[in-house]
Amino acid sequence: MKFAKIPMATINRLSIYLRNLDELMINDVEVISSERLAKQCGVNPAQIRKDLAYFGEFGVRGVGYRVKDLYAQIQEILGLNRPWNMALFGVGNLGSALIRHANFLKHGYRFVAAFDLDPEKIDKTLPNGLLIQHVDRFEEVVKERNVEMGIIAVPPASAQSVANQLILAGINGILNFSPVQIQVPDCCRVENVDFSIKLDNLAYHISSTTT
Amino acid sequence: MKFAKIPMATINRLSIYLRNLDELMINDVEVISSERLAKQCGVNPAQIRKDLAYFGEFGVRGVGYRVKDLYAQIQEILGLNRPWNMALFGVGNLGSALIRHANFLKHGYRFVAAFDLDPEKIDKTLPNGLLIQHVDRFEEVVKERNVEMGIIAVPPASAQSVANQLILAGINGILNFSPVQIQVPDCCRVENVDFSIKLDNLAYHISSTTT
Known part of the structure; x- marks a missing residue:
């Protein structure tokens, strides 16, 4: 997938989000607010939204992110949907x-x-x-x-x-x-x-x- | 040891110099020119001189660095002269x-x-x-x-x-x-x-x- 120039720091954080989403899936969490996800990843919620905005619309307003979906989407962005x-x-x-x-x-x-x-x-x-x-x-x-x-x-x-x-x-x-x-x-x-x-x-x- | 504000990149490179000097010692190299040391560390010679200049005078003009001495000096700068x-x-x-x-x-x-x-x-x-x-x-x-x-x-x-x-x-x-x-x-x-x-x-x- 090609996107406009994405800051390396954003790519790094996507990686961190991915690993934390992975852990959420292991713990059977299905939906997470950007606030809680942000806290778990050690960043602020605005940062997550900004990072994801480079790649499109994610999450449901007032609900948060569907863990599995966001995981799959970030996987695809990073090129990790294959070995x-x-x-x-x-x-x-x-x-x-x-x-x-x-x-x-x-x-x-x-x-x-x-x-x-x-x-x-x-x-x-x-x-x-x-x-x-x-x-x-x-x-x-x-x-x-x-x-x-x-x-x-x-x-x-x-x-x-x-x-x-x-x-x-x-x-x-x-x-x-x-x-x-x-x-x-x-x-x-x-x-x-x-x-x-x-x-x-x-x-x-x-x-x-x-x- | 306290020094003026040293850029983190300099500290990182000192680490790299140290490891390369360590390898030189293993190979019984006693003296090395800044050109050769730079090449081995993947930086340019001016960079090494600049990095070391924060901490004093090192090396002998026209000769280069005494490997053991420079190793000991960088060890001390980094606080690695003790476990x-x-x-x-x-x-x-x-x-x-x-x-x-x-x-x-x-x-x-x-x-x-x-x-x-x-x-x-x-x-x-x-x-x-x-x-x-x-x-x-x-x-x-x-x-x-x-x-x-x-x-x-x-x-x-x-x-x-x-x-x-x-x-x-x-x-x-x-x-x-x-x-x-x-x-x-x-x-x-x-x-x-x-x-x-x-x-x-x-x-x-x-x-x-x-x-």
Whole structure:
């Protein structure tokens, strides 16, 4: 689906709404007011209305949102009404943890391939049944399994070269767990996740305010 | 250490420099030019010099940076020249993965307590030897083990109440993995990590550019 330029912050919040609606569905809530939904998501009700207004009319005045409908609509907006195939690069501590983190699956993200360089790891099977393959087999496997996103969990020095391979293979979405800033062309989007950096921010905050 | 107002982006990059310097040390690199360090970190050399200039004079003209010295200096700036004690809230899939993710330990972050509500989990021992405790014991344990940061990996509906408890206990640094925006007073800093949101961003990017 294409829409006018939507602020990234709105897309982020839609994600948050989606996860909270998911939780409401689990708890069999059928209808929710924008006030209650806002409270649960930690935003104000006007924000929810404004975010949704980019995409059309949602909710029923005086009633609120039908949880299932809004969930389905946001899913469609974000492109989450279908599964996404991901390949993992780097099956170290973090990589293995990610594979185990079942939440991914819940939201339609699934690992369809896992790559490493370490001969000790190649041809081993992960708990989810995936075979760890040598990164040399990447191009072939990407096509075969229709990989759409690359998850980079390799050491920093290798992150850019993995990204280069992904881009050459036409993959336009990268989630980078490696503590390095990856350079990519405009067609490609990189999202960085580095909780060590976030912890460092906290350490800096606490150190600089308490001493 | 207190410094003038430092941009958050600078603090983030210091973190990245630190991790790359760490890798250089592992590879026995003793001296590195700002050009090479910049390349490895995915920034430009002027950026590194500018970021470091907030904190003093670093490096030797015409030579570059002594890896160990710069590492130690950035460690001190960020407050990482000592270990940090963290408590985990929510020992689910993600929580357990975090406990297993040894990288934390490497950078001086250590879990000293783990809490959950699930009677099935309470009193079980985690692979790192930590006992899972009922969240009711939180206040007592926080003091006993000198917890300085709280890691929230509970379901979204419980995240704010866990945060409230942390704040009441005087904890000013929270790393939140729950897909909800937590409200905290100014003294407290929250860093959010939600890779589902990041994946959703990628899905949205790919969907909206390729269809």
